[in-house]
Amino acid sequence: MRHTAASKTLALLAMLLPLAASAHTGVDGGLHHGFTTGFLHPLTGADHLAAMVAVGLWSALAARRAWPDLLWAPLAFAGMLLAGALMGLAGVQLPAVEPMIAASLLVLGLLVATRIHLPAVVAMAIVGVFAVFHGVAHGHELASEEGAGLTLAGMVCATVLLHAAGIAVGWALRHANAWLPRIAGAAVVGLGATLLAQAI
Numbered sequence: 001m002r003h004t005a006a007s008k009t010l011a012l013l014a015m016l017l018p019l020a021a022s023a024h025t026g027v028d029g030g031l032h033h034g035f036t037t038g039f040l041h042p043l044t045g046a047d048h049l050a051a052m053v054a055v056g057l058w059s060a061l062a063a064r065r066a067w068p069d070l071l072w073a074p075l076a077f078a079g080m081l082l083a084g085a086l087m088g089l090a091g092v093q094l095p096a097v098e099p100m101i102a103a104s105l106l107v108l109g110l111l112v113a114t115r116i117h118l119p120a121v122v123a124m125a126i127v128g129v130f131a132v133f134h135g136v137a138h139g140h141e142l143a144s145e146e147g148a149g150l151t152l153a154g155m156v157c158a159t160v161l162l163h164a165a166g167i168a169v170g171w172a173l174r175h176a177n178a179w180l181p182r183i184a185g186a187a188v189v190g191l192g193a194t195l196l197a198q199a200i
Contacts (some may be wrong), residue, residue: 056166088139
């Protein structure tokens with residue numbers, strides 16, 4: 001069981017790193033925007049993919065109870081991601097969007113590595129603030145596209161599924177060797193540091 005969980009975790013991390021160069025613009029390859037494109041969009045950027053999976057990982061690793069501790073942070077992230085995307089579609093500008101997205105990976109990676117348990121309100125506030133910046137970035141990209149509503153619906157569905165994938169892996173790792181979550185967290189931190197260096 002532990003070897004299977006470790007293999008899945010390492011495979012997931014291996015998929016994240018090569019995507020760093022295609023985090024945002026142009027990754028849709030000219031596809032028509034709609035639900036399917038929105039669903040695929042979070043999967044095409046390492047920053048968003050890593051953040052969404054990390055939220056689920058941390059929720060599972062730090063949870064004291066399966067219910068409702070597993071859900072607070074993922075629900076906050078998905079909800080505030082949608083709010084941020086709607087802000088971006090409306091033309092709202094926030095400062096330092098890319099640095100904040102990179103910083104979110106640093107923080108989430110540290111939370112995964114340390115498995116620290118935080119009160120639900122604090123956990124929701126932390127991931128919610130970062131989710132707004134992820135959402136604004138998506139909203140700006142979609143602002144000039146038709147059918148943005150369907151695209152956002154697909155994006156939120158993909159976000160929820162990525163959270164669920166992170167929760168599943170994190171739950172499997174709860175009783176695995178302690179170094180496995182630390183490696184996963186360190187990989188997210190490393191990605192965040194790389195993106196932050198590029199953004200500043």
